[in-house]
């Protein structure tokens with residue numbers, strides 16, 4: 314890492330964090346950062362939009378404001394940069410951070426394509442700096458508990474899963490110029506919205522082996538899909554139905570995993586607490602399953618603050634922060650697999666998404682077929 318962490322007081326290294334892009338989502342980042350004053354100091358923010366930048370600076374008491382990211386990096390030498398700009402800027406800004414010796418926490422989707430993401434991963438150092446993707450749904454205690462239980466094998470094999478992100482966005486949502494376009498958002502609800510739950514599904518079930526999908530333009534006038542449907546087979550044998558939609562008036566985010574000894578369910582919208590999880594034991598396993606579920610981690614809601622705790626601990630400890638480049642790539646390959654299967658009209662495996670695939674360089678490959 315280019316910049317060693319500054320030691321404050323007796324022991325704890327204080328992480329010097331900066332924010333790039335001071336629009337809607339940046340608020341969640343700075344609130345998470347300022348909730349950890351013993352571990353983090355926010356040193357700067359950058360944005361090309363003067364109005365957004367000054368409003369953000371005055372709202373959060375930040376004086377070191379820059380119109381240029383490179384200038385901010387060289388003037389303030391942060392340890393960690395939160396990249397909160399539109400997706401089309403993530404690759405170049407993450408590369409600038411890594412080049413300057415700063416690790417980067419980049420908002421989802423981490424890049425527009427697998428090629429971009431692989432270039433970002435290649436620029437990491439073996440001992441840092443790293444980049445991590447903001448996939449906050451992994452970090453609530455419910456997800457941590459479910460993951461630990463599934464990995465322990467105590468619930469038996471995962472057999473079948475459901476992963477639905479059925480949301481609603483009016484046509485006017487796409488008035489923001491970067492939304493709904495392959496060149497700037499990289500895709501529709503598969504890439505921009507359902508990716509959160511697809512990432513959580515992959516965190517719970519591990520590597521995926523094959524995907525068969527379709528993509529549709531049902532109701533919105535946009536370049537990308539507004540609905541996708543997929544059947545995903547995981548390496549552990551589990552099969553999952555994945556639905557991503559932006560045309561569903563009763564909005565819901567739902568994950569269900571049926572294992573041999575229990576069903577685990579999560580029902581929420583944009584984030585969850587422990588109360589949004591439900592476990593149903595199979596007949597004969599009531600006591601064992603209930604005890605195992607109760608023994609797990611509790612009390613942490615999903616969200617930026619939950620993930621940031623893990624990110625800061627990793628940066629302080631000199632290890633790759635989550636969600637790591639390798640795990641980000643697995644999730645992004647699943648997204649690319651959905652598009653490749655939908656537009657090539659055939660099942661896709663991760664091996665089909667190498668550098669020779671048109672879906673490696675662009676999520677719409679050699680052109681969508683509706």
Ligand SMILES: NC(=O)c1ccc[n+]([C@@H]2O[C@H](COP(=O)([O-])OP(=O)(O)OC[C@H]3O[C@@H](n4cnc5c(N)ncnc54)[C@H](O)[C@@H]3O)[C@@H](O)[C@H]2O)c1
Nearest residue numbers: 334335336337338360361362365397398399400420421422
């Ligand atoms: N994790 C989540 O739940 C979640 C939710 C919403 C958005 N996001 C993601 O966050 C990212 C930003 O979304 P948003 O809704 O905050 O967008 P936004 O348009 O509200 O904010 C983006 C900001 O980036 C600034 N910007 C543009 N070009 C820049 C440049 N070259 N250098 C510095 N700043 C620049 C803009 O001026 C703007 O202030 C996207 O990737 C989006 O998908 C994540």
